Amino acid sequence: MPELPEVETVRKGLIPALEGRLLAxxxxxxxxxxxxxxxxxxxxxxxxxxxxxxxxxxxxLIDLDNGMTALIHLGMxxxxxxxxxxxxxxxxxxxxxxxxxxxxxxxxxxxDQDTRIVFxxxxxxxxxxxxxxxxxxxxxLLKPIGPExxxxxxxxxxxxxxxxxxxxxxxxxxxxxxxxxxxxxxYVCEVLWRAHISPKRKAKNLSAKRAGSLVPxxxxxxxxxxxxxxxxxxxxxxxxxxxxxxxxxxxxxxxxNQPCRTADCTxxxxxxxxxxxxxxxxxxxxx
DNA sequence: CTGCACGCCTGCCCGC
DNA sequence: TGCGGGCAGGCGTGCA
Numbered sequence: 001m002p003e004l005p006e007v008e009t010v011r012k013g014l015i016p017a018l019e020g021r022l023l024a025x026x027x028x029x030x031x032x033x034x035x036x037x038x039x040x041x042x043x044x045x046x047x048x049x050x051x052x053x054x055x056x057x058x059x060x061l062i063d064l065d066n067g068m069t070a071l072i073h074l075g076m077x078x079x080x081x082x083x084x085x086x087x088x089x090x091x092x093x094x095x096x097x098x099x100x101x102x103x104x105x106x107x108x109x110x111x112d113q114d115t116r117i118v119f120x121x122x123x124x125x126x127x128x129x130x131x132x133x134x135x136x137x138x139x140x141l142l143k144p145i146g147p148e149x150x151x152x153x154x155x156x157x158x159x160x161x162x163x164x165x166x167x168x169x170x171x172x173x174x175x176x177x178x179x180x181x182x183x184x185x186x187y188v189c190e191v192l193w194r195a196h197i198s199p200k201r202k203a204k205n206l207s208a209k210r211a212g213s214l215v216p217x218x219x220x221x222x223x224x225x226x227x228x229x230x231x232x233x234x235x236x237x238x239x240x241x242x243x244x245x246x247x248x249x250x251x252x253x254x255x256x257n258q259p260c261r262t263a264d265c266t267x268x269x270x271x272x273x274x275x276x277x278x279x280x281x282x283x284x285x286x287x
Numbered sequence: 288c289t290g291c292a293c294g295c296c297t298g299c300c301c302g303c
Numbered sequence: 304t305g306c307g308g309g310c311a312g313g314c315g316t317g318c319a
Binding site: 034075076077104121122123124125165166167168172234235275276 | 289290291292293295296297298299
């Protein structure tokens with residue numbers, strides 16, 4: 001699902017609901033998702049105050065004032081929704097004043113501001129962890145990840161040299177989180193179309209100039225998608241339940257057999273499978 | 288070390 | 304209407 005723009009949109013949506021708030025109650029409704037949750041995760045989060053929300057690649061990091069950080073990954077189908085408590089009588093606690101939880105609602109946070117945050121993930125490829133904030137840099141999921149594409153260390157010389165080593169299709173190389181963080185299948189397809197580079201081209205066979213040209217394109221595609229609130233295909237939603245709308249701007253993703261949108265190009269979009277994943281591209285203008 | 292197939296899950300869509 | 308097959312935004316594991 002969610003690639004960097006979707007995760008960033010979720011993070012931004014969570015900020016007003018979580019930053020500075022006390023976690024009044026935390027409930028895990030199953031033992032884990034992709035991996036088991038840490039022992040006592042819910043108890044260890046309860047009563048802590050949220051200092052700030054960060055994002056690293058496709059991971060949301062929730063720094064708490066008890067020295068711990070919670071990590072959330074949305075996998076393919078994860079979504080996080082925010083609800084406000086409804087009407088209630090004087091004797092009821094506010095926990096009772098929400099709509100009933102639904103299938104696949106796996107983790108629920110309640111803050112001290114009549115707010116409920118629900119992590120729902122039908123396919124359970126998502127993950128959640130809790131660890132000491134000081135050890136975040138050594139976390140096995142975070143440590144191997146390459147530079148943030150919207151950050152200062154991601155530049156033309158870096159990407160050109162990183163790709164020059166790789167004897168794999170550029171499509172696969174850009175999906176490799178060690179080369180650049182946060183890209184997934186949709187945005188790699190879109191980036192390669194804008195760059196007029198075939199997804200089949202070997203990464204090491206790109207000139208330094210063409211490899212470097214990917215840097216501003218990656219930045220542009222991701223920035224535009226964040227601006228649009230991400231892309232909603234099926235599962236993904238913003239934290240208020242709204243769809244993202246960058247899917248309306250796709251040039252190639254899920255457009256098999258439709259006309260290429262490159263100016264003056266008469267090609268049609270093709271779908272091929274690389275490393276078990278669909279690549280959409282125009283064989284006429286992507287070389 | 289690199290590159291790649293596989294498996295993890297549920298749900299939806301399509302063809303028969 | 305039902306059923307089987309294929310497909311889906313990710314990524315760690317294990318193999319050659």
